[in-house]
Amino acid sequence: MADEExxxxxxxxxxxxxLVGTAEASVETIRGGGGAEAAIHALFRAVHSIKGGAxxxxxxxxxxxxxxxxxxxxxxxxxxxxxxxxxxDLLFDGVDVLRAxxxxxxxxxxxxxxxxxAALRALRAAGGLEVADSPAAGSVDFDPLADAAVPVDGxxxxxxxxxxxxxxxxxxxxxxxxxxxxxxxxLKELGALSVELDASRLPALAELDPSVCAFAWNLTLETxxxxxxxxxxxxxxxxxxxxxxxxxxxxxPDPAALEAPGSQPSPAAPPSLPPATEPAxxxxxxxxxxxxxxxxxxxxxxMVGELIITQAFLARQVAGLDPDAHxxxxxxxxxxxxxxxxxxxxATSIRAQPLRAVFSRFGALxxxxxxxxxxxxRLEITGDQVEIDxxxxxxxxxPLTHLIRNSIDHGVEDAAGRAAAGKDPVGHLHLRAEQRxxxxxxxxVDDGKGIDxxxxxxxxxxxxxxxxxxxxxxxxxxxxIFLPGFSTAEAVTSVSGRGVGMxxxxxAIGEMGGHVGxxxxxxxxxxxxxxxxxxxxxxxxMVTLVGRQNYLIPITAIVESLRPAAASxxxxxxxxxxxxxxxxxxxxxxxxxxxxVRDWRTDPTQCILVIVRPSGxxxxxxxxxxxxxxxxxxxxxxxxxxxxxxxxxxxTILGDGRPALILDLPTLSAATLARRRLxxxxxxx
Amino acid sequence: MDVERxxxxxxxxxxxxIEIKTQLLARLEAGRGxxxxxxxxxxPSLALIQTIxxxxxxxxxxxxxxxxxxxxxxxxxxxxxxxxFAQLMSRIAPDS
Amino acid sequence: xxxxFVSFExxxxxxxxxxxxxxxxxxxxxxxxxxxxxxYVRGIVNIRGExxxxxxxxxxxxxxxxxxxxxxxxxxxxxxxxxxxxxLVDAVTDIVTARADDMAPMPAIEGGDATPFMxxxxxxxxxILGVTDVDRLVEETFPVSGFEAGADAPAAGAxx
Numbered sequence: 001m002a003d004e005e006x007x008x009x010x011x012x013x014x015x016x017x018x019l020v021g022t023a024e025a026s027v028e029t030i031r032g033g034g035g036a037e038a039a040i041h042a043l044f045r046a047v048h049s050i051k052g053g054a055x056x057x058x059x060x061x062x063x064x065x066x067x068x069x070x071x072x073x074x075x076x077x078x079x080x081x082x083x084x085x086x087x088x089d090l091l092f093d094g095v096d097v098l099r100a101x102x103x104x105x106x107x108x109x110x111x112x113x114x115x116x117x118a119a120l121r122a123l124r125a126a127g128g129l130e131v132a133d134s135p136a137a138g139s140v141d142f143d144p145l146a147d148a149a150v151p152v153d154g155x156x157x158x159x160x161x162x163x164x165x166x167x168x169x170x171x172x173x174x175x176x177x178x179x180x181x182x183x184x185x186x187l188k189e190l191g192a193l194s195v196e197l198d199a200s201r202l203p204a205l206a207e208l209d210p211s212v213c214a215f216a217w218n219l220t221l222e223t224x225x226x227x228x229x230x231x232x233x234x235x236x237x238x239x240x241x242x243x244x245x246x247x248x249x250x251x252x253p254d255p256a257a258l259e260a261p262g263s264q265p266s267p268a269a270p271p272s273l274p275p276a277t278e279p280a281x282x283x284x285x286x287x288x289x290x291x292x293x294x295x296x297x298x299x300x301x302x303m304v305g306e307l308i309i310t311q312a313f314l315a316r317q318v319a320g321l322d323p324d325a326h327x328x329x330x331x332x333x334x335x336x337x338x339x340x341x342x343x344x345x346x347a348t349s350i351r352a353q354p355l356r357a358v359f360s361r362f363g364a365l366x367x368x369x370x371x372x373x374x375x376x377x378r379l380e381i382t383g384d385q386v387e388i389d390x391x392x393x394x395x396x397x398x399p400l401t402h403l404i405r406n407s408i409d410h411g412v413e414d415a416a417g418r419a420a421a422g423k424d425p426v427g428h429l430h431l432r433a434e435q436r437x438x439x440x441x442x443x444x445v446d447d448g449k450g451i452d453x454x455x456x457x458x459x460x461x462x463x464x465x466x467x468x469x470x471x472x473x474x475x476x477x478x479x480x481i482f483l484p485g486f487s488t489a490e491a492v493t494s495v496s497g498r499g500v501g502m503x504x505x506x507x508a509i510g511e512m513g514g515h516v517g518x519x520x521x522x523x524x525x526x527x528x529x530x531x532x533x534x535x536x537x538x539x540x541x542m543v544t545l546v547g548r549q550n551y552l553i554p555i556t557a558i559v560e561s562l563r564p565a566a567a568s569x570x571x572x573x574x575x576x577x578x579x580x581x582x583x584x585x586x587x588x589x590x591x592x593x594x595x596x597v598r599d600w601r602t603d604p605t606q607c608i609l610v611i612v613r614p615s616g617x618x619x620x621x622x623x624x625x626x627x628x629x630x631x632x633x634x635x636x637x638x639x640x641x642x643x644x645x646x647x648x649x650x651x652t653i654l655g656d657g658r659p660a661l662i663l664d665l666p667t668l669s670a671a672t673l674a675r676r677r678l679x680x681x682x683x684x685x
Numbered sequence: 686m687d688v689e690r691x692x693x694x695x696x697x698x699x700x701x702x703i704e705i706k707t708q709l710l711a712r713l714e715a716g717r718g719x720x721x722x723x724x725x726x727x728x729p730s731l732a733l734i735q736t737i738x739x740x741x742x743x744x745x746x747x748x749x750x751x752x753x754x755x756x757x758x759x760x761x762x763x764x765x766x767x768x769x770f771a772q773l774m775s776r777i778a779p780d781s
Numbered sequence: 782x783x784x785x786f787v788s789f790e791x792x793x794x795x796x797x798x799x800x801x802x803x804x805x806x807x808x809x810x811x812x813x814x815x816x817x818x819x820x821y822v823r824g825i826v827n828i829r830g831e832x833x834x835x836x837x838x839x840x841x842x843x844x845x846x847x848x849x850x851x852x853x854x855x856x857x858x859x860x861x862x863x864x865x866x867x868x869l870v871d872a873v874t875d876i877v878t879a880r881a882d883d884m885a886p887m888p889a890i891e892g893g894d895a896t897p898f899m900x901x902x903x904x905x906x907x908x909i910l911g912v913t914d915v916d917r918l919v920e921e922t923f924p925v926s927g928f929e930a931g932a933d934a935p936a937a938g939a940x941x
Contacts, residue, residue: 169731174699174730174731174732179730179731179732180731180767181729181730181731181734181763181766181767184766184767185766188766195766195767195768196768197767197768197769199738199769202735202738202739202742203739204739204742204743205706205709205710205713205736205739205740205742205743206710206743208706208735208736208739210699210702210703210706210732210733210735210736211699211703211732213731213732213735214735214739215731215735215767217767217768323746323747323748330746330748334745341771540775555777556777558777559755560754560755632775
């Protein structure tokens with residue numbers, strides 16, 4: 001029993017983090033002024049849930065504080081307390097203390113007492129609670145009637161909720177001038193839309209009438225827009241399509257309760273109200289969950305990986321067969337590969353966690369930095385629903401913290417500087433994430449002054465990192481800040497000068513199998529981008545041959561591949577060859593030379609040039625002996641038993657059972673540039 | 686490889702889509718592959734997307750090369766919207 | 782207390798590996814080459830879905846690279862940190878059982894290149910055999926002065 005209790009408590013604490021995150025996001029919205037009413041309700045519910053759980057697990061201080069917070073929130077909701085700048089500050093304080101209290105329970109690190117007392121007193125005063133009305137720890141009032149007396153639904157409140165939608169365009173829809181694509185786009189604008197396509201009715205090409213939509217969709221939409229918006233869409237297309245929707249409760253324990261008499265008939269009634277009458281079950285969710293050991297999940301992932309390799313092997317074995325004679329076999333193989341892909345996706349999603357878990361902490365960080373630097377910064381977060389491996393999420397916190405500190409310290413100007421540059425006095429920091437293929441890309445965009453390249457270069461020369469008189473390109477100068485020990489801070493500030501530099505960020509991301517890039521425009525700002533692999537990454541790759549070795553190039557980076565005509569290859573005296581391509585000159589990077597491969601073909605006109613564009617970089621022409629074909633492969637780590645290798649992002653096992661390396665194009669191009677430069681300088685000096 | 690490049694029009698309106706379907710069928714019947722140059726697609730439509738998908742299935746069944754070359758951002762976004770982003774990724778062809 | 786060791790040969794020398802560190806034996810086949818690695822890293826192989834590097838023990842001990850052929854053996858070992866590495870050796874010869882009083886820590890000064898990779902010695906049939914320190918061998922960054930210099934492939938040291 002005790003174990004179970006501890007486990008439930010663990011789950012509550014995890015949930016608590018999420019709730020604090022929600023609360024914080026709500027306060028941000030309130031500060032921004034947009035949709036304040038919905039945000040207040042969301043905040044109220046988050047705090048209420050924390051109170052319920054804390055009470056149930058005997059977490060006195062947390063319950064106590066949440067109670068005072070909730071009481072104050074109630075007054076804000078009813079408009080009996082003013083919602084002004086002071087109120088927003090108080091709310092932020094409250095959220096910070098909630099977080100500290102949750103950490104106190106989890107890690108035993110006591111929350112700062114002074115801050116707790118001050119915030120508690122302020123909330124009690126603002127909430128109209130007698131300061132003397134201080135309940136003893138754990139004695140928070142959980143009288144269900146008292147809670148019931150607080151109508152949690154403010155009436156027509158605009159909390160986001162889930163809708164399941166079935167959308168089947170009829171045969172006349174496109175002809176009637178309504179493209180089903182537009183309907184989906186409209187839905188996407190309403191909120192977070194997840195799309196499940198049913199393409200089973202797609203006829204053969206010869207039978208296809210392009211004007212008859214053969215697709216149908218099952219959609220899930222999370223929106224605050226309410227039922228009206230969906231009604232409107234249905235009315236518009238009612239006669240040419242089937243458009244059915246129903247509300248789904250994301251976290252209500254019992255959907256039937258939503259329809260219970262006496263509850264708000266409004267479709268937008270907030271469904272996630274915690275069961276106030278059952279404080280002992282704060283962790284109830286509509287979706288039941290089980291706990292699984294990580295090694296078990298890893299085994300599952302490995303087995304899925306094996307399956308994909310076996311499938312590739314099968315595909316190689318049958319490649320020589322006559323497709324007409326073995327139609328069934330090919331079809332079955334196709335189907336199997338689709339199933340394996342779905343299986344792999346599922347296996348990946350099990351370990352995934354939304355980035356929100358780490359992103360939600362940065363609001364507090366930015367506010368702290370605003371105070372310590374005197375600069376004003378607005379943090380915008382998008383894409384925090386993107387999911388990535390749990391272990392990666394945890395390890396992202398430190399590097400991202402450093403990048404944000406760096407952007408505010410070195411990037412964003414102070415108010416005077418911004419005014420002089422004709423910018424909004426409040427700096428803008430955008431933290432965004434998206435999934436691209438087998439990668440998750442996280443970008444931190446600031447609208448500050450950009451990298452001062454002349455100063456970076458001067459510093460690098462001064463430190464002997466670059467020979468005097470060298471003329472590196474802008475991109476190369478930007479790369480300098482990632483060198484160990486490099487820091488442009490004139491004085492060691494309390495903010496960034498903590499002995500960890502951008503090199504630590506690059507290293508941390510590298511250890512997770514990712515890489516960091518940056519682009520900067522003087523006066524306009526800097527963008528850092530972190531590229532991270534998904535845990536069970538399946539990559540569509542082009543298999544190439546150099547010497548007797550296979551090397552794999554991610555398909556997404558390939559622009560085209562060609563066998564160059566002699567006239568299009570320009571030989572430079574010392575820096576190798578260039579390719580004239582679409583009116584530009586591209587560097588030809590012979591992979592054989594770069595990797596020291598034996599017996600590679602040196603003459604570019606006897607080779608295949610693969611034009612690649614590394615994410616966020618310049619295109620170049622990779623010279624390989626030959627192309628073998630395209631294959632989906634499972635990315636395996638080299639670091640697990642060996643280490644990171646320059647120019648290589650990982651390995652995979654090909655159909656013949658042998659490992660092959662997957663090229664890491666960004667570092668490949670950077671390494672080549674640097675090597676050419678060194679060679680040139682050696683030749684000159 | 687006997688592959689020909691077909692250029693997709695900027696708009697995915699029905700006329701252009703039916704035209705491209707006809708061209709694709711001709712290639713298919715001739716037993717030749719096709720790469721669709723999709724860099725200029727500015728107004729993708731569902732009609733266009735389902736035509737590409739049906740074509741991809743048809744060429745794959747005959748094991749003829751088929752792919753999209755440099756799909757425009759708009760086309761990528763539309764693929765994602767209809768729930769076919771993964772398929773799009775597998776359709777991107779090396780130029781030849 | 783008895784301990785078991787696998788004995789293997791490099792040239793005319795015999796060394797031991799604690800048997801609990803040995804995962805399996807394989808015959809040599811040319812691994813997949815990896816760029817920018819020291820000469821003792823011969824490449825990577827696929828061991829049940831995992832990518833495992835192959836170290837040439839002779840090169841690692843400073844005795845020169847092995848001309849590997851089909852009679853050579855790869856011993857897959859596991860380090861304390863869970864990392865697996867394949868060790869290319871000339872031959873695996875025996876399984877040796879030693880009592881506790883047959884074993885001694887590495888003598889302070891033994892001389893010879895192999896010393897840094899030895900954790901102790903075992904007296905077997907009037908011979909003294911060195912016990913390889915698997916964790917050291919597996920540790921990719923362990924420096925051996927003068928040995929790795931110039932062994933890196935072309936682009937090494939050319940980071941921006």
